[in-house]
Amino acid sequence: MSFDYTPFFRSDLAAPAGRWGGFPAYNFVGGHNDAKSVPVDDLMASAAAVLAREGHALATYGLSSGPQGYRPLREGVAIQLKARAGLACTADDILVTSGSLQALDLINAALIEPGDTVILEEACYSGAMSRLKKCGASYIGAPLDGDGIRIDALTAILEGLKAKGVRPKFIYTIPTVQNPTGSVMPRARREELLKVAAAYGVPIVEDDCYADLIWDGNRPPAIKALPGGGRVIYCGSFSKSIAPALRVGYIVADWPVLSRLLPLKTDGGTGALEQMVLSEYLANGFDGHVTALTRTLQGKCAAMMEAVNQHFGSAAEFTAPKGGIFLWVTLPDAVDTGKLFKAAGAEGVAINPGSEWSADAAGGSHRLRLCFAHPSVDSIREGVAKLAEICHREFGVPVRSANVQRGGS
């Protein structure tokens, strides 16, 4: 006999979920990655080695490392951050989190009160915005150019807020392989950003989830690594560089910050087996894996750009990403990608509509985000062709693609 829970639910809940219907045929959404690139053999070897050595420690919450997370993992992350991001820190400065989503949750829980204002990038990770909304914060999107946040525009925003007596709680940025644009903020811009933040007394949250996946292998130092970086709370993850289904991320911050975040982490610890296996793998194979994965992703990115060019022609504008897993595409104003999302979804082509990735939702409604990491190159070609057909049918755009009159084939 079923029981009606309806009168007991909170009045402000989101709409109920539908039953999961499996992945779409052409899966260009989310942060899924290349399945063949998952280093399965090395993860097996890492699991065997670390369980043999320390498996019995699973009997205690937090293993033998306390609430900041498995200490060898924190030590390994510190080595990686020094080598890759120029960021000098120790295991004591790191809090392991259950994915970088939990990192954002903890930071928001410590800092955000209803009515607060946050500055983020005009094109921005949707999960960061939805979380801020849930905390009762409002956000302002800072305009971007090919090098990330435009300092002049940011200064104007900060000046405008100051005139109204508002000091934003923080500036949230994804400076290295920005989501969704794929840009990389050069060092000089990072230094300017720190200067402006200092001038207005504003903290920075640096989300570096994608930073390992940069085509040319070189990245500027983390903002947190630069002089004045004490104001930066830094987040990272292994979801993009190893596998998204592994839920291990981390926060790097000074102890006065970590000590306030820790009491908010009431999850009994981040999954220890995943921490142990990742820690072992970090020291045994990770670097070579990242190089190979990045090459694979660059190839898929090229295939995605070629397909969009071929099938959308001049109707689609984008800047070639410098790394990562996404292409951020602008279509003519007439195209409502929210509607395209529905029409394409019904035919097995899944896209992320731009409004969800835009601080100004309406302003992003003719854009879309395409993830090229998970689908095969063939699937990219077929799916983009199908998407162009559907878009043409719904909006008359693209009128024609590079070689074929739309509707003619």
Add this chain to the structure above:
Amino acid sequence: MSFDYTPFFRSDLAAPAGRWGGFPAYNFVGGHNDAKSVPVDDLMASAAAVLAREGHALATYGLSSGPQGYRPLREGVAIQLKARAGLACTADDILVTSGSLQALDLINAALIEPGDTVILEEACYSGAMSRLKKCGASYIGAPLDGDGIRIDALTAILEGLKAKGVRPKFIYTIPTVQNPTGSVMPRARREELLKVAAAYGVPIVEDDCYADLIWDGNRPPAIKALPGGGRVIYCGSFSKSIAPALRVGYIVADWPVLSRLLPLKTDGGTGALEQMVLSEYLANGFDGHVTALTRTLQGKCAAMMEAVNQHFGSAAEFTAPKGGIFLWVTLPDAVDTGKLFKAAGAEGVAINPGSEWSADAAGGSHRLRLCFAHPSVDSIREGVAKLAEICHREFGVPVRSANVQRGGS
């Protein structure tokens, strides 16, 4: 250069955490388990088998199973619940969570609004109470006897609330190996509980985390398995039966409930590697492991009861637990276990003070919870002796133990 975050933190944050100082010499707190019993070899074999077969699925959030969690794990849990708890359900009725703590968080997030009332057990899991407080709910502790919630007392509470126009959001119970008392609610009591809940139109949350660890191996059916069980949201976990550092729990409920919980689970999924390994292990070794673990725990429980009897004598009262990992001890009223917690902690003996495990904090201040699962039998004997010494020094209790005048040895 460090940056002062103080003015940016929320005004209602908990006190900052201290640096972790390692485990105490005599560790009787928390839900840690027996280290030797962690089935390391079988977990290694499970990891190897499941990664070899499905490791590449780690490239997608949710593997190939969608947001409810790894489908083979849900199928395995359904088989276990049928066999152990008489609970008929399918993979579709199960939501895998990041430990049962997340299960409580999701249930509270869906149901609790500030000002709500919840009925729970007078001696109750502290994490359940702290979560309710954080959600702005108040709770009432229903009196317990050796069979769990006293139905007469519960009826009186419900009647009293009804007279004030208050319908509680739910009754939270740990009926099978209650935390902290270790009692098991018999089937007849469960049926009565369901009847009373139906009469007053109140849902039930059944937390069955410890239910596998019952000395005689037999347990009554889950409350959710009984007629009228549709009003029950059921939670379980592998933290107690396999290893607490693995963060995998689950909720069993009808789809109209799960569909409202799912949108609140914004963590990108529960760690997939842990789900995969547990799923594989459930079918290969779990049953034998639980039998062996329970025998080990029963031996440690006997050692703990013997040590408490020896060193505290008639000053300590407790009922022999029917399973689990905890002994719930009542000392004379004069003993403040909050103070004892500090004094003993300073000398390496960690205990859980009773006020944190009592709905009426003041009423629990002369009780304490001792976890016997993690320490060795020797450590139990030494630690309890030391605790009795400290308690005698601080409160003059116990005056003397079974054979020795306090202070004489």
